[in-house]
Amino acid sequence: MSEQNTNALFLGPKSENHQFFRETLNMLMDEHIYWRRDFHPDDKACISHKEQRTEDFCATMDNIQEALYDLSNKLKNSSMPWFSTRYLGHMNTDVLMPGVLGYLAGILYNPNNCAYEGSPATTGMELEVGIQLGTMMGYDPEKTWGHITSGGTVANYEALWYARNLENIPFAIKSVIPTFFGECDDWQLLNLSIEETIDALDVVKKEGLLTEVLKDLRYTGCDSDKMGKLLIPQSRHYSWDKAVDIFGIGSKNLIQIKVTENYRMDIDHLKETIDRLIESKTPILAVVAVVGTTEEGAVDDIHKIIEIKEMYKKQGVNFYFHIDAAYGGYARTIFIDEQNKFIDYNKLKTRLSKENFINKSTKWPNRDVYEAFKAMPHADSITIDCHKMGYIPYPAGAIALKDKRILDILAYNAPYVEGKNDPLLLGPYIMEGSKAGAAAGAVWVTHRIIPLNITGYGKIVARSIEAADCFNDRIIKMEPFVAANGKKYIVAPLTMSDINIVVFAFNEVGNVNLDKMNDINEKIYNRCSYVSGPVYYKRFITSKTILTTEEYGDIPYSFVDDLNIPRKEWDRVQKVFVLRACIMSPFLANNTSFKEYWDRFIKIMQEIIDE
Numbered sequence: 108m109s110e111q112n113t114n115a116l117f118l119g120p121k122s123e124n125h126q127f128f129r130e131t132l133n134m135l136m137d138e139h140i141y142w143r144r145d146f147h148p149d150d151k152a153c154i155s156h157k158e159q160r161t162e163d164f165c166a167t168m169d170n171i172q173e174a175l176y177d178l179s180n181k182l183k184n185s186s187m188p189w190f191s192t193r194y195l196g197h198m199n200t201d202v203l204m205p206g207v208l209g210y211l212a213g214i215l216y217n218p219n220n221c222a223y224e225g226s227p228a229t230t231g232m233e234l235e236v237g238i239q240l241g242t243m244m245g246y247d248p249e250k251t252w253g254h255i256t257s258g259g260t261v262a263n264y265e266a267l268w269y270a271r272n273l274e275n276i277p278f279a280i281k282s283v284i285p286t287f288f289g290e291c292d293d294w295q296l297l298n299l300s301i302e303e304t305i306d307a308l309d310v311v312k313k314e315g316l317l318t319e320v321l322k323d324l325r326y327t328g329c330d331s332d333k334m335g336k337l338l339i340p341q342s343r344h345y346s347w348d349k350a351v352d353i354f355g356i357g358s359k360n361l362i363q364i365k366v367t368e369n370y371r372m373d374i375d376h377l378k379e380t381i382d383r384l385i386e387s388k389t390p391i392l393a394v395v396a397v398v399g400t401t402e403e404g405a406v407d408d409i410h411k412i413i414e415i416k417e418m419y420k421k422q423g424v425n426f427y428f429h430i431d432a433a434y435g436g437y438a439r440t441i442f443i444d445e446q447n448k449f450i451d452y453n454k455l456k457t458r459l460s461k462e463n464f465i466n467k468s469t470k471w472p473n474r475d476v477y478e479a480f481k482a483m484p485h486a487d488s489i490t491i492d493c494h495k496m497g498y499i500p501y502p503a504g505a506i507a508l509k510d511k512r513i514l515d516i517l518a519y520n521a522p523y524v525e526g527k528n529d530p531l532l533l534g535p536y537i538m539e540g541s542k543a544g545a546a547a548g549a550v551w552v553t554h555r556i557i558p559l560n561i562t563g564y565g566k567i568v569a570r571s572i573e574a575a576d577c578f579n580d581r582i583i584k585m586e587p588f589v590a591a592n593g594k595k596y597i598v599a600p601l602t603m604s605d606i607n608i609v610v611f612a613f614n615e616v617g618n619v620n621l622d623k624m625n626d627i628n629e630k631i632y633n634r635c636s637y638v639s640g641p642v643y644y645k646r647f648i649t650s651k652t653i654l655t656t657e658e659y660g661d662i663p664y665s666f667v668d669d670l671n672i673p674r675k676e677w678d679r680v681q682k683v684f685v686l687r688a689c690i691m692s693p694f695l696a697n698n699t700s701f702k703e704y705w706d707r708f709i710k711i712m713q714e715i716i717d718e
């Protein structure tokens with residue numbers, strides 16, 4: 108088969124592939140029309156041609172068209188032009204054509220993946236995609252299970268749901284079968300390994316007592332103080348704060364682990380925290396790490412967390428381990444070869460540069476990032492958003508589990524959505540009810556076209572990483588420049604992202620006031636966002652964030668120091684306003700106009716400062 112051409116996969120920033128898109132959409136529409144017509148061809152039409160020519164019929168259709176024009180105008184006036192290379196903001200860019208076409212095809216049939224009955228076509232696709240994503244994370248395809256969620260937020264909620272129920276199920280088992288765990292005390296029950304708990308559940312199931320045990324688990328509810336603490340880095344997505352609220356765990360039971368200078372979880376602090384908890388006999392509900400933090404694109408040292416997890420296991424202390432790879436999940440495809448094997452480090456480096464995936468000057472990945480991605484299959488579950496680095500339209504988050512037997516602890520049965528012989532089931536095991544089968548169709552068809560390996564998705568994601576590296580490099584090398592007001596300005600990146608997010612800020616040369624620096628960057632952001640009017644007229648669009656001491660301690664200080672802000676100012680203001688560019692565009696790297704693009708970008712930034 109010939110090589111995948113990335114430019115053929117997108118509609119394109121200038122709708123370059125519009126002809127193909129339109130023709131395929133028409134073909135899909137035709138297919139749908141005939142599908143309806145051919146269903147019991149003898150059935151009479153419900154709407155006659157005569158009626159279609161009546162005044163009220165035509166007026167009603169005019170109404171539909173007018174309203175849709177109105178919708179279209181509103182969409183064109185104020186939607187985000189994610190597709191453009193001028194958009195470097197949130198986790199968005201152009202989406203893959205098969206994903207959009209797959210979604211549009213799917214929505215014509217409006218399948219509901221909650222119950223197999225409502226979606227015999229797309230439930231299977233969702234479960235197939237779940238296994239593909241689990242396999243992409245390195246899980247055993249025979250054992251893994253996964254599915255599509257509305258987003259990373261709900262995937263994270265589901266992970267916490269599993270963790271919480273797994274922590275509690277031994278007590279439910281003990282309540283139904285008092286002798287089951289012999290002499291184990293509460294501390295031991297709270298520290299069973301996930302495998303031990305699932306094995307116990309298997310035994311209960313074989314003895315026909317699963318329903319009883321689940322009843323007990325649900326009747327009692329969960330005592331959040333008894334369950335212990337959720338350990339998660341300061342850099343976590345805010346869905347975790349919502350999660351502890353929703354699950355009644357309480358923010359007092361969420362312990363923030365500090366981050367290091369490169370915004371990865373501080374493993375020493377994690378260890379200290381675990382030791383402290385063991386000393387006070389406080390159990391650990393779960394440890395959550397992030398692969399691709401929302402604000403910085405940092406990749407936590409998963410391999411080091413696994414190492415300490417193993418160490419504590421020997422001491423009889425176990426915990427659930429989840430990875431929030433909502434953003435970075437698909438980047439794992441870069442490390443997977445065509446035989447679905449994780450590629451050796453040196454071989455990977457050679458392949459990346461020789462086969463032109465990533466420019467030779469790009470140092471990515473460093474050893475830590477490589478080892479972190481390699482260790483991912485040791486996690487109990489992983490959040491992976493197809494609608495982020497999977498380049499698929501919303502709503503397509505996902506979760507993958509290492510061991511599908513975990514599902515037994517959820518299983519909410521509802522006779523009106525399930526049949527005795529349903530081959531595939533989703534509803535009983537997920538947080539959502541009704542859910543778009545079209546989203547599953549979109550992911551399924553895209554995965555069919557783009558393999559989840561280095562030559563498929565890897566190629567697309569690698570291009571974005573190279574572009575981010577180039578952007579970072581240009582910022583570092585940017586000389587102080589004189590603006591129209593005669594003042595000189597400098598710019599600096601926060602840190603070298605582990606994937607493809609570049610965070611940066613400007614300061615006026617000689618300015619030592621952090622409020623003033625924050626103000627400069629906020630003004631730039633306002634100019635480059637919806638804040639100052641319709642984005643359609645912007646030369647460049649970006650996003651922003653604010654790094655505070657409350658969230659990050661003093662870690663951002665070295666960055667403000669790079670911009671010549673003194674320590675006492677950091678201590679006084681305790682926050683820094685930064686510009687944030689998730690560089691997801693596949694159209695920036697390996698491009699002849701690459702240098703030209705960044706030159707133009709730098710010029711636009713200078714113009715904005717002039718203004």
Ligand SMILES: Cc1ncc(COP(=O)(O)O)c(C=O)c1O
Pocket residue numbers: 198257258259260261263344346397399400401431432433434492504
């Ligand atoms: C690391 C991380 N986790 C979870 C989420 C939540 O994903 P969603 O917005 O799809 O719910 C995000 C979103 O940015 C994220 O970056």
